[in-house]
Amino acid sequence: MTTLGTDAGALALRLVAGERAALARVLTRLERDPAAIAVLDAAIAPHTGRAYTVGITGAPGAGKSTLVGALLDEALRADRRTAVLALDPRSPLTHGAILGDRMRMESATADPRVFVRSMTADPHGGGLSATTPLAVRALDAAGWPWILIETVGVGQSELDVVEAAATTIVVLNPGWGDEVQAVKAGLLEVADVFVINKADRDGAAVLRYDLERLLAAGPKGGWRVPVLDTVASERRGTGELWAAIDAHRQFQEGSGALPLRRQRFSALAIRALVDRELRVRLAAALSEPSIAALVAAVERGERSLPEASAAVLSRL
Ligand SMILES: Nc1nc2c(ncn2[C@@H]2O[C@H](COP(=O)(O)OP(=O)(O)OP(=O)(O)O)[C@@H](O)[C@H]2O)c(=O)[nH]1
Numbered sequence: 001m002t003t004l005g006t007d008a009g010a011l012a013l014r015l016v017a018g019e020r021a022a023l024a025r026v027l028t029r030l031e032r033d034p035a036a037i038a039v040l041d042a043a044i045a046p047h048t049g050r051a052y053t054v055g056i057t058g059a060p061g062a063g064k065s066t067l068v069g070a071l072l073d074e075a076l077r078a079d080r081r082t083a084v085l086a087l088d089p090r091s092p093l094t095h096g097a098i099l100g101d102r103m104r105m106e107s108a109t110a111d112p113r114v115f116v117r118s119m120t121a122d123p124h125g126g127g128l129s130a131t132t133p134l135a136v137r138a139l140d141a142a143g144w145p146w147i148l149i150e151t152v153g154v155g156q157s158e159l160d161v162v163e164a165a166a167t168t169i170v171v172l173n174p175g176w177g178d179e180v181q182a183v184k185a186g187l188l189e190v191a192d193v194f195v196i197n198k199a200d201r202d203g204a205a206v207l208r209y210d211l212e213r214l215l216a217a218g219p220k221g222g223w224r225v226p227v228l229d230t231v232a233s234e235r236r237g238t239g240e241l242w243a244a245i246d247a248h249r250q251f252q253e254g255s256g257a258l259p260l261r262r263q264r265f266s267a268l269a270i271r272a273l274v275d276r277e278l279r280v281r282l283a284a285a286l287s288e289p290s291i292a293a294l295v296a297a298v299e300r301g302e303r304s305l306p307e308a309s310a311a312v313l314s315r316l
């Protein structure tokens, strides 16, 4: 334990000093080595709080990765150091996310002013809710001023940390009017900026009309949510998207909303870690030999279900 702690602590110091290889190793350990998380995050904690996080979410295939690639090109032109976390909570067995994402962001990834990292849900479940905020904090402590977080799906989990990014971009495509209706409450709650990507296709105007009608209900906390058209595959509209991100940041800095966003992020991060720990403990409790006797007692009608559940809970 001591060796592990010293080792992880030294690694975190190298990360804070800006060593790229140390950052990559820390991210890998946050993903795969639960025993190192406490030491790593404790070493990182004093150096967090400077980065600005931008969540980019939307359905599979909406063009999020292509859009992020285009944003990176734009960032390089503006000499803006930017890190990307590409999250795929879907099973790696059914989806070739990582290779594809690398290719879509390829033009920028060779530049030292850019850092791209993909994370895929482990096939044993648990998702990425607990790991993501730890990874964001590591990137922050490593000195990346802009962190773009790409993830699939909108409003699917109350633990979705992307929805607590300082600015959240929801990416939609022409022809998705029905989907917009179906999830509109969740969309409106989450989106600080709407992007209609693939605006080269038919139906962009209809979708814009639908979105603007939803948004007509009023500005969100004083912020008027913009609806932008992009053609990410042709690098069109991404300069305007950075401008919208900057405008939202300025708005929040002026209105004092930013500290609340940061608090929401931390609260969700704590919940996600607790949630994961509870799952681990529950699985352990349920695999204890004594559980068989408890189940048998329920089967025989000698214990009620709430009694049995209370007995399991008492072991967590
Ligand atoms: N016509 C058109 N195609 C686009 C545009 N942007 C992206 N695409 C294409 O849409 C497909 C999906 O793009 P991705 O960037 O992988 O989409 P994604 O949302 O990251 O997908 P997942 O990560 O799998 O959910 C690719 O074939 C892109 O080339 C666009 O603006 N117009």
Ligand SMILES: [Mg+2]
Pocket: 064, 065, 066, 101, 150
């Ligand atoms: Mg993608």
